[in-house]
Amino acid sequence: MMDESSRGFLLGAMERAARAAAAIQLPEFRKRDPGWGDAKDSSDFVSFVDLESEKAIRRILDAALPSAAFFGEETERSLGAGATWVVDPLDGTTNYLSGYDHFAVSIALWEEGCPVLGLVLKPVDGELFTASRGGGAFRNGERLHTATFLEPRGALVGTGTPYRSPGTEDAFFGTTRRVLGACRDIRRTGSAALDLSHLASGFLQGFWEVDLQPYDVAAGLLMLSETGHGYRNFAGDAYDPFRHRTFVAGRPGVFEVLREAVLAEYGPLE
Incomplete structure (x- = not known):
């Protein structure tokens, strides 16, 4: 178990790294016409801002914990036998390149297949989420409450469109039809890191998506665990972002309804 001193030191380094990335991102935001950036493939885009942000993050994290491996979206994807940093330097790149202000920096430290520290920063307004295993989850320094039962009719549910899931x-x-019939409404914002952080905060009450990447959710998963939210893959297995394609999560009462909806439409897709 990580002691309090080590936890504070590493969370401090994570925040410095995230703010260093934000300092690269904000001066370039909305400075170009929508649609700029380079295509990584038919559905994903990247810019020099993503690349420079990841470099800045890595410099700070490597100095704080030189022994850790690094699994990033843009530069290196290496899972170590011990500690591993899992980093998305700019989650919501399409939003960023379009001038839509819903994007985030996500940093997590994983050990033995589990997240032990997590941080998500929204650069535009400074909204900051942090979590440590066994130490709770926080938004702007205030502890997040444990999720309680909610009738599905009151739930606002997040998702992601299947743009990379032909x-x-x-x-x-x-599934959308089923969820709209059972819940209040659906939101698709374009940043899973923020969606899971907002789910942990109680601003969303459920979420599902296919083909998320480990760096999209690595920090958010810890926030969900620390606030009592359930999450699984569509087959009902314990979710592993390095192995599974499908993800469903929610607070008690909503989680069960979402699991039924995705299973009915997708089947037991892992």
Whole structure:
């Protein structure tokens, strides 16, 4: 178990790293016409801002914990036998490149297959989420409450569209119909790191998506665990972001309804 001194030191380094990335991102935000950036493939984009942000983050994290491996979106994806930094320097790149202000920096420290520290920063307004295993989750320094039961009719549910998941479109829209029939409404914001942070905070009450990447959710998963939210893959297995394609989460009362909806439409897709 990490002692309090080590936890504070590493969380401090994580915050410095995230703010260093934000200092690169904000001066370039909304300075160009929408649609700039380079295509990594048919559905993902990258810019020099992503690359420079990850470099800045890595310099600070490597200095804080030289023995840790590094699993980042843009530069290196190495899982070590011990501690591993899992980093998305700019989650919501498409939003960023379009001038939509919903994007984040996500940093997590994983050990033995589990997140032990997590941090998500929204650069535009400075909203900061942190969590440590067994130490709770916080938003702007205030402890987040444990999730309580909610009737599904009151739930606002987040999701992500299947832009990189060909063949799942019918299941996605079928699930959307089911969720709209059972819950209050659906939101698709374009940053899973922020969506999971907002779920942990109580601003969303459920979430599902297919083909998330480990760096999208590595920090947010710890926030969900520390606030009593359930999460699984669609087959009902304990979710592993390095192995599974599918993800569903929610607070008690909502989680069960979402699990039924995704299973009915997607089947037991892992």
